[in-house]
Amino acid sequence: MVEVNIQSVWKYxxxxxxxxxxxxxxxxxxxxxxxxxxxxxKSSTLRMLAGxxxxxxxxxxxxAVRVNQLPPKERDIAMVFENYALYPHKxxxxxxxxxxxxxxxxxxxxDKRVRRAAELLQIDMLLDRKPMQLSGGQKQRTAxxxxxxxxxxxxxxxxxxxxxxxxxxxxxxxxxxxxxxxLETTTIYVTHDQLEAMSMADSIAVMHEGVLQQFGTPSDIxxxxxxxxxxxxxxxxxxxxxxCRIEQGTSGVAVVHPSFRLILNDVQRRLLxxxxxxxxxxxxxxxxxxxxxxxxxxxxxxxxxxxxxEPLGGDMIVEVQLGADRLTVKTKIGPxxxxxxxxxxxxxxxxxHLFAASNGIAYF
Amino acid sequence: xxxxxxxxxxxxxxxxxxxxxxxxxxFYLIWTLLPLLIMFLSSFKDLLDAFQLPAxxxxxxxxxxxxxxxxxxxxxxxxxxxxxxxxxGNSLIASLGSALVSVVLGSTAAYALSRLDFRGKNDxxxxxxxxxxxxxxxxxxxxxxxxxxxxxxxxxxxxxxAYTTFNLPFAIWILKGFFDNVxxxxxxxxxxDGSTRLQALRMIMPLVAPGIGAFxxxxxxxxxxxxxxxxxxxxxxxxxxxxxxxxxxxxxNIQWGSIMAAGAVTTVPMLFLGVLIRRYLxxxxxxxxxxx
Numbered sequence: 001m002v003e004v005n006i007q008s009v010w011k012y013x014x015x016x017x018x019x020x021x022x023x024x025x026x027x028x029x030x031x032x033x034x035x036x037x038x039x040x041x042k043s044s045t046l047r048m049l050a051g052x053x054x055x056x057x058x059x060x061x062x063x064a065v066r067v068n069q070l071p072p073k074e075r076d077i078a079m080v081f082e083n084y085a086l087y088p089h090k091x092x093x094x095x096x097x098x099x100x101x102x103x104x105x106x107x108x109x110x111d112k113r114v115r116r117a118a119e120l121l122q123i124d125m126l127l128d129r130k131p132m133q134l135s136g137g138q139k140q141r142t143a144x145x146x147x148x149x150x151x152x153x154x155x156x157x158x159x160x161x162x163x164x165x166x167x168x169x170x171x172x173x174x175x176x177x178x179x180x181x182x183l184e185t186t187t188i189y190v191t192h193d194q195l196e197a198m199s200m201a202d203s204i205a206v207m208h209e210g211v212l213q214q215f216g217t218p219s220d221i222x223x224x225x226x227x228x229x230x231x232x233x234x235x236x237x238x239x240x241x242x243x244c245r246i247e248q249g250t251s252g253v254a255v256v257h258p259s260f261r262l263i264l265n266d267v268q269r270r271l272l273x274x275x276x277x278x279x280x281x282x283x284x285x286x287x288x289x290x291x292x293x294x295x296x297x298x299x300x301x302x303x304x305x306x307x308x309x310e311p312l313g314g315d316m317i318v319e320v321q322l323g324a325d326r327l328t329v330k331t332k333i334g335p336x337x338x339x340x341x342x343x344x345x346x347x348x349x350x351x352x353h354l355f356a357a358s359n360g361i362a363y364f
Numbered sequence: 365x366x367x368x369x370x371x372x373x374x375x376x377x378x379x380x381x382x383x384x385x386x387x388x389x390x391f392y393l394i395w396t397l398l399p400l401l402i403m404f405l406s407s408f409k410d411l412l413d414a415f416q417l418p419a420x421x422x423x424x425x426x427x428x429x430x431x432x433x434x435x436x437x438x439x440x441x442x443x444x445x446x447x448x449x450x451x452x453g454n455s456l457i458a459s460l461g462s463a464l465v466s467v468v469l470g471s472t473a474a475y476a477l478s479r480l481d482f483r484g485k486n487d488x489x490x491x492x493x494x495x496x497x498x499x500x501x502x503x504x505x506x507x508x509x510x511x512x513x514x515x516x517x518x519x520x521x522x523x524x525x526a527y528t529t530f531n532l533p534f535a536i537w538i539l540k541g542f543f544d545n546v547x548x549x550x551x552x553x554x555x556x557d558g559s560t561r562l563q564a565l566r567m568i569m570p571l572v573a574p575g576i577g578a579f580x581x582x583x584x585x586x587x588x589x590x591x592x593x594x595x596x597x598x599x600x601x602x603x604x605x606x607x608x609x610x611x612x613x614x615x616x617n618i619q620w621g622s623i624m625a626a627g628a629v630t631t632v633p634m635l636f637l638g639v640l641i642r643r644y645l646x647x648x649x650x651x652x653x654x655x656x
Contacts, residue, residue, distance in 0.1 A: 050552075050556055051555075052552050052555070052556075071555070071560070071561075072552075072555040072556050072558075073555060073558050073559065073560060077556060078556060078557075079552075079553070079556040081549050081552070081553060083547070083549055085547065085549035085550050085552065085553035086550075086553075087550060087553075087554075087567065088550075088571065089570045089571060098554070098557050099557040099558055102557055102558040102559055102563070103558060143553075146553075146557065156556075
């Protein structure tokens, strides 16, 4: 219910900088995911937002209020922890009622709100249990329940579903998103799982080694990654990268690999020129943009060899050996191929990405 | 997990060990409980009955232990003539007082040591426990000198302070372990719920209650069973039960009956304390709170 504004925030642990000059803005009632591998500074950022850790430098605003010096109690936040952090000696009901009791809400109101939240999370039959008697998913829902019984200004989620099994995690992704839309509360969600970030968030901040790599909508992040690191981190299976050169040919500007050459279209050529492209580049192609056909001379441009095929039911992952490089291709299910069987692959020139070989910055 | 089954299969060795264990436990029980039984019984016996002993090898004569005319005259002697009521009171005040002071100071210090990082923390921690490494006798003389100049000799506050000197390092050492076992995330969750720092600490206190309970017993036992401090620092106005009991051993007359009664008076409150505190010693309270 407020806009969260992070301005030039740094976090130091001793002399190590965990968060470096972070600038982020989460609009009112929207869902921001902070995505990155472990140790990228995402949890530190969330803990600074919660007030559990000091802000080394910079400022954080909730709406117009600067919260740097406010203890968690005065920030009006609700946080869900990665390890749930339930009160082990209290029942589910008491766990959820605690934030209300601390605010001297009257007894009937507490009862009403806890039961409503419990129904929403489908744990209303567990209210008398202690955390020890709950499964992982039930504990996690209790922890969420504790956050949603009141109406805080900001929800903070620290990898809340990371420890659930795959099926329950997929289910909870939908539930959490639904809940956020329904409660209409500004939400900041930390995760290392790009699938969670992509599927739930309105905007994603990708962090790596304490530095914000890219901040944008899920589609931005996926379709226009800012650099090679973001491109490789987001997307499953990850993007393929090949070392290539830019050559000015008779037919236009081409990306040249020992096994193939791709002619760039006008838009791509203009972007290259604008950004002053180097000769050495890295070509990025997502596995589902590469076409694959088994057999020699099977019709696509680039001849290659099969490394291994991994059928996944409806789809199939094919790893392809292309000279010294290995590529991952995602295709519709087809017959399995043997090691070193010949095949051909084709790149969709309009859907490839190009990065500077020196610093990984994206041209397009 | 505490409840995991450990599969064991019968072998000859295991059977022999099983029998040996039962024999050992039986012997151990007799060894520890028989003196107590004799003490309790003798405290209700006239002196003549108390010294009715069976001849060596006469197992049937053990029945003699139980054939006597019960009398409470030793207890009357203790409380009416020898002022044991006061000594009992002194013992209670000194041991409980020291336990209380130690638990308040000890748990706050242990909490700080468990949660905060500061320079020299490990050295400080070692120094605290190292104060327990010197034998009590070694510090008794300097302590006496200090207490005398502060007019604490022969007073209950002096005795409480003396016991606390020895209980506190122990308290900090033990309770720190208990606080370490409570995840900090629980306090963080409480603070996010809207607690102050202090309210968050209060939230986890039930989780360290087993530790505090166990530690109170140990502290009380230390003060209750102490003879050295009581006879030297407490001498005069703050004599406790053990010191008073020793006084019953006089060169010309050892008052066996009263000594047995004093022993019973000293033992029974600790027995009750043990029973009372047992429910706090249930372990595993933090299980399932957070994902490890």
